Amino acid sequence: MLDGLNSVEKHVRTVSLEVPYVFKLESLEKAKELFLKWLDIYKMYTNGYRGEILPRTSRHVIRMLSSFTNDLENQVREVFEARIASEAYLLVNEFLKTFARGTPCCFVLAEHKEFNQTSIGTLLTDKLNNLSQPRPRVGMANLDIVIRDIKIRDLPVICYDHGQFDNVLSWPLLLHEAFHYLYSTQRLDRLAKDCPQVSWLEEALIDMYIVNYFGPAYALSLATYLQKYPHEKTITHPSFVSRIFIALKYLEKVQEDNKLPLPSSEHVAHVFDYLKRVWDEHKESDPLEVQDQVSKVYDVAERKVKELISENTLPFGEFLMETEKRRRKVYEKGEYEYVENQVLSVSDVMEYFDYGIPAAADPRIIFNSFISKGRQQMINDRRTGLFIKESLKKWHLKNAWLEAKARKPG
Amino acid sequence: MEEKNKLSVQNIIGRVTHGLVGMDIFLNEKKSNDYLKDFLTLREDEIKEAFLSRSVPKKLIPSHEAELSKEESAFLSCVRKAQEIVAKIDRVESDREIEDCINELGSRMDIIYATVPER
Numbered sequence: 138m139l140d141g142l143n144s145v146e147k148h149v150r151t152v153s154l155e156v157p158y159v160f161k162l163e164s165l166e167k168a169k170e171l172f173l174k175w176l177d178i179y180k181m182y183t184n185g186y187r188g189e190i191l192p193r194t195s196r197h198v199i200r201m202l203s204s205f206t207n208d209l210e211n212q213v214r215e216v217f218e219a220r221i222a223s224e225a226y227l228l229v230n231e232f233l234k235t236f237a238r239g240t241p242c243c244f245v246l247a248e249h250k251e252f253n254q255t256s257i258g259t260l261l262t263d264k265l266n267n268l269s270q271p272r273p274r275v276g277m278a279n280l281d282i283v284i285r286d287i288k289i290r291d292l293p294v295i296c297y298d299h300g301q302f303d304n305v306l307s308w309p310l311l312l313h314e315a316f317h318y319l320y321s322t323q324r325l326d327r328l329a330k331d332c333p334q335v336s337w338l339e340e341a342l343i344d345m346y347i348v349n350y351f352g353p354a355y356a357l358s359l360a361t362y363l364q365k366y367p368h369e370k371t372i373t374h375p376s377f378v379s380r381i382f383i384a385l386k387y388l389e390k391v392q393e394d395n396k397l398p399l400p401s402s403e404h405v406a407h408v409f410d411y412l413k414r415v416w417d418e419h420k421e422s423d424p425l426e427v428q429d430q431v432s433k434v435y436d437v438a439e440r441k442v443k444e445l446i447s448e449n450t451l452p453f454g455e456f457l458m459e460t461e462k463r464r465r466k467v468y469e470k471g472e473y474e475y476v477e478n479q480v481l482s483v484s485d486v487m488e489y490f491d492y493g494i495p496a497a498a499d500p501r502i503i504f505n506s507f508i509s510k511g512r513q514q515m516i517n518d519r520r521t522g523l524f525i526k527e528s529l530k531k532w533h534l535k536n537a538w539l540e541a542k543a544r545k546p547g
Numbered sequence: 548m549e550e551k552n553k554l555s556v557q558n559i560i561g562r563v564t565h566g567l568v569g570m571d572i573f574l575n576e577k578k579s580n581d582y583l584k585d586f587l588t589l590r591e592d593e594i595k596e597a598f599l600s601r602s603v604p605k606k607l608i609p610s611h612e613a614e615l616s617k618e619e620s621a622f623l624s625c626v627r628k629a630q631e632i633v634a635k636i637d638r639v640e641s642d643r644e645i646e647d648c649i650n651e652l653g654s655r656m657d658i659i660y661a662t663v664p665e666r
Contacts, residue, residue: 186568193649194564194571197656201564204660205557267558271565271581 142183145210146176152217158533161226164243165217167292171257172213174287178265179206181280185273205264212260215247216294220302224526225311227533228500229295232312236319236449242293244315249296252362254314258291293318301362305522309351309358309504316343328445332437333430340374341383341434345442348387352453353401353408354504356384360412378416378423379431385412386435396454398461401483404509456501457483477539486528493520495527497535503528555597562589563656566629570645573636583633591623625655 149172156162179202186198225246233242265284272280295314301307319325320339328342335341348355363377374380388409391397397405420428446452451459464480472478481489481498486506489496496503503525566586573580629652632639639645 189568189572190575191568191571193574193646194567194653197564197567197653200656200660201560204560208553208557263554264557267554267561271585 142176142179142206145206145213146173148210149173149176149213152213156223158223158226158230160230160243161223164226164245164292167243167290168216168245168257168294171287171290171292172209172216174283175209175257175261176206177283178261178280179209181276181283182268182273185275185277188275189273205268208264212247212257215249215296216245219246219248219297220299221246221248221297222303222305222526224529224533225297225305225308227529228308229311229315231500231533232315233319236316236323238323238449244293244295244318246311247294247296248299248302251296251298252310252314253296254317255294255296256291256318257294258288260294261287298362298366303522305525306504306507307358307362309347309355310362312351312355313343313347313359316346325445328438328441330441332434335430335434337374337379338434341379341431342438342442344380344383345387345435345438346446348384349439349442349452350446350450351501352457352505353388353391353405353508354501356388356412357408357508359384360415364415376423376427378419379427381412381416381419382423382428382431383435385409385416386432388412390439391454394454397457398482399484400487400509401457401505404483404505407510408508453501453505456499457505460499460502477535477542489528490521490524493524495524495531497531498528499532500529503532555593559589559594559597560656560659562586563626563652563659566633567649567652567656570629570633570636570649574642574645579637583636587630587633589626589630591627594623594626622655622659625651 149169152169154162154165154169156165183202186195186202191198229244229246230242233244261284293315295311295318297307297311297314301310317339320343325342326339328346329338332338332342344359348359360381363380388405391405392409395402443452447455450456460480460482464482464485467473467478467480476497479497481496481502483502483506486496486498486502490506498506507521507525562585565582566589569580569582569584569586572582629648632644632648636645
């Protein structure tokens, strides 16, 4: 057992943290500390069982604890060997920074079998629930202190589907998982007031929230992913058809309002047609009663969702119009030659892409520049993923520069 | 769901191991202990749910699932028999009976381990 523990500990201690972004580095350092504390807990158990007189059964104890250590090693690998590009961290970090009300928020991305959200403390508690009754009788005094410490320093783990690690256009789905964290920490269940009390309400509200924040690009990512990996209704999730229906409701309203500037207004029509086609193919599998519940949830919560977004930023439609306004202003003042003053719209990003130059645009603008029919045909073009990653990097750099400039005295 | 199932398999492994530990401690101390109590609360339906239920997809590696199905009744009857002994452990006259129980339950655990990840 100790050999197994030592090799996992060595693995965690020597794990490479050579990453370009400071906030990512800090998050990984924190994760590393928590995993080492988790190992301390297993060591306490091991030493505790060693204190028992077990001449006939120590082999079974060693085996049991070893199999649990194996799980920990898998969790460590999922975080530290995640293949997703560092720029995905930029996207999620921007989202959390916007909505976590100014408080710095550390998180890690992990390669998993599905999109999911958890935390290191939750993972540990799940494991300990299978280990802790009864505890060894020796040396357990410090155990609760370490467990409490892990919970205090807990870190959200946002998991992506391992099959999607190189699919940049699935990244908006990470925002859905990140929002689960905000939903619980900021007690956003007030959104659920007056909604039909269905078990999957939180999932539905989060889809509504993200689609209203991130726009058609989220709807497209969601439908593309769910069409490929459909799931039935479960206790916590509405069926994939219902989730597409939520996105469809959003797109329908956007089209009705008809306020989006060109070319986004045209692109929305394409996204709507695509989602409608997918929904029409599968709608039979969703009972009418569920569709009614989804519709009701949308109608009841839409205004509150938009208000909540507006507490921190603008909902997608308003954000797009505001971007156009700011862009015009920069041009009118003749300040567009200074890169840090540039405000890029969807049409700018599309033009940059055609020239093969990364664009320092807001992530919402970048992702929503790839929703037209023509761009969607390029979905498997490696150039698209590369362009988005490099654009996020350039945008992050620009903001870091502006922040540094603002801090500079004089 | 798969992760949840893995955790419930670990739970069974943990509680059966506690049974083994408890019997071992009993042989040394000649008195009942918390490990034995934990083992006694393990129910047949919990074992079936964790290892063998078809209601939850992707339970175990398919080849191992078939193998485990064959062992189902043997494992269950072994746990049941061990629980009977543990329930009246204070009145067991010979240590041999408890040692046989440890050996038999231990062998069944070897089979279970073949179906779950191990270092």
